[in-house]
Amino acid sequence: MKAQSVREQLLDHTFALIRRRGFNGxxxxxxxxxxxxxxxxxxxxxxxxxxxxxxxxxxxxxxIAEELSHIDPALSPLERAELYLNGWRRKLDPDQICMCGxxxxxxxxxxEAVHAVLKDFFLLHERLLTGMIEQARAEGAPAQPxxxxxxxxxxFGALQSGLISARLFRSPERWEAAAQMLLAAVGKPAxxxxxxxxxxxxxxx
Amino acid sequence: MKAQSVREQLLDHTFALIRRRGFNGxxxxxxxxxxxxxxxxxxxxxxxxxxxxxxxxxxxxxxIAEELSHIDPALSPLERAELYLNGWRRKLDPDQICMCGxxxxxxxxxxEAVHAVLKDFFLLHERLLTGMIEQARAEGAPAQPxxxxxxxxxxFGALQSGLISARLFRSPERWEAAAQMLLAAVGKPAxxxxxxxxxxxxxxx
DNA sequence: GTCTATAAGGCGATAGAC
DNA sequence: GTCTATCGCCTTATAGAC
Numbered sequence: 001m002k003a004q005s006v007r008e009q010l011l012d013h014t015f016a017l018i019r020r021r022g023f024n025g026x027x028x029x030x031x032x033x034x035x036x037x038x039x040x041x042x043x044x045x046x047x048x049x050x051x052x053x054x055x056x057x058x059x060x061x062x063x064i065a066e067e068l069s070h071i072d073p074a075l076s077p078l079e080r081a082e083l084y085l086n087g088w089r090r091k092l093d094p095d096q097i098c099m100c101g102x103x104x105x106x107x108x109x110x111x112e113a114v115h116a117v118l119k120d121f122f123l124l125h126e127r128l129l130t131g132m133i134e135q136a137r138a139e140g141a142p143a144q145p146x147x148x149x150x151x152x153x154x155x156f157g158a159l160q161s162g163l164i165s166a167r168l169f170r171s172p173e174r175w176e177a178a179a180q181m182l183l184a185a186v187g188k189p190a191x192x193x194x195x196x197x198x199x200x201x202x203x204x205x
Numbered sequence: 206m207k208a209q210s211v212r213e214q215l216l217d218h219t220f221a222l223i224r225r226r227g228f229n230g231x232x233x234x235x236x237x238x239x240x241x242x243x244x245x246x247x248x249x250x251x252x253x254x255x256x257x258x259x260x261x262x263x264x265x266x267x268x269i270a271e272e273l274s275h276i277d278p279a280l281s282p283l284e285r286a287e288l289y290l291n292g293w294r295r296k297l298d299p300d301q302i303c304m305c306g307x308x309x310x311x312x313x314x315x316x317e318a319v320h321a322v323l324k325d326f327f328l329l330h331e332r333l334l335t336g337m338i339e340q341a342r343a344e345g346a347p348a349q350p351x352x353x354x355x356x357x358x359x360x361f362g363a364l365q366s367g368l369i370s371a372r373l374f375r376s377p378e379r380w381e382a383a384a385q386m387l388l389a390a391v392g393k394p395a396x397x398x399x400x401x402x403x404x405x406x407x408x409x410x
Numbered sequence: 411g412t413c414t415a416t417a418a419g420g421c422g423a424t425a426g427a428c
Numbered sequence: 429g430t431c432t433a434t435c436g437c438c439t440t441a442t443a444g445a446c
Binding site: 211242243245246249250 | 429430431432433
Binding site: 027028029039040043047048049 | 438439440441442443
């Protein structure tokens with residue numbers, strides 16, 4: 001665990017503050033107190049608060065994109081879906097949601113430059129999900145009633161909303177409904193235990 | 206169109222402000238300017254801002270509950286789903302989302318009393334959707350891979366998220382994916398035009 | 411780079427006149 | 429009920445010393 005620069009600390013705490021309270025829910029003072037500097041030092045790195053929002057959104061998105069790039073496209077759609085969901089599960093927290101999900105609700109208070117990155121974030125997830133669902137269908141998974149791209153949007157939205165309602169109700173299981181929906185969409189048999197959780201003998205056709 | 210009391214105007218503008226910018230995104234001054242009174246007059250009706258949040262959440266939820274109560278349970282699940290979705294469509298707006306969807310993301314900044322009403326709002330929708338889906342299944346709609354209550358949560362979450370992404374992308378069609386998902390879940394045949402959109406002759410078994 | 415000091419204005423909230 | 433006036437604090441942001 002290497003020492004973090006002040007700039008890195010500022011961004012990491014900004015992630016957490018936005019995920020908890022939103023862009024309009026924290027101040028430079030909150031951030032300064034967490035990092036242990038004065039607010040004027042924050043202005044040195046991020047002259048105005050919108051600069052901070054933009055850089056936080058860029059770095060958060062880049063970080064997730066990097067994680068998602070490690071999901072091997074050669075794996076089966078079900079295996080990829082399991083890995084994808086594990087990434088979300090690591091972020092499940094009783095008082096934080098997805099930073100881009102939060103910022104998307106604050107669209108009207110954020111500049112166009114941030115909107116652009118948020119759209120990239122949404123499309124990144126939706127493209128990945130669309131690919132999984134299409135391949136699963138091509139390989140004979142049970143037919144779903146709406147096109148793959150639309151189902152991908154529904155599932156991504158349900159995962160985002162799942163975090164929000166899991167936090168509101170203080171019950172993480174609320175997020176699992178969306179996860180199960182994705183697994184079903186990539187062909188996991190109803191009630192079956194997944195390949196990632198159980199040895200090969202369980203994976204039947 | 207009858208004259209609105211100051212209190213009613215305050216609440217209506219609060220709905221719009223929260224739907225656009227969230228609870229942390231507007232001030233008593235914004236609200237005062239919109240209604241044409243001074244901020245001290247707002248304090249007369251709502252001594253502190255949390256009082257305003259609570260009353261707005263209660264009234265918004267009551268208003269939606271009243272609308273939903275007009276959906277006749279004797280109608281078919283598909284007809285009920287169409288009516289339910291029409292209620293959402295009327296609210297589709299290029300710069301507003303659902304007020305309770307917005308407030309749910311601001312959970313960490315709101316008091317317990319507001320959380321309770323938000324949970325009621327979520328459960329109201331989920332119960333209604335669960336009922337439609339269960340009945341559609343009992344009447345022979347194609348099997349869905351996850352239980353009705355879980356599918357209801359997924360669809361409600363996708364509808365909420367759909368408003369958020371429709372606003373972010375400035376494309377209302379993004380919300381329609383979730384709507385189509387619901388229609389499919391209550392048995393609408395793929396590609397079919399609905400009973401509400403077309404005369405009886407089109408509704409075949 | 412980080413600090414002290416400060417500006418200029420916004421914030422929620424209250425007291426008291428009318 | 430609505431106003432004027434005001435309080436005390438927080439907010440983002442800047443100037444300039446070290």
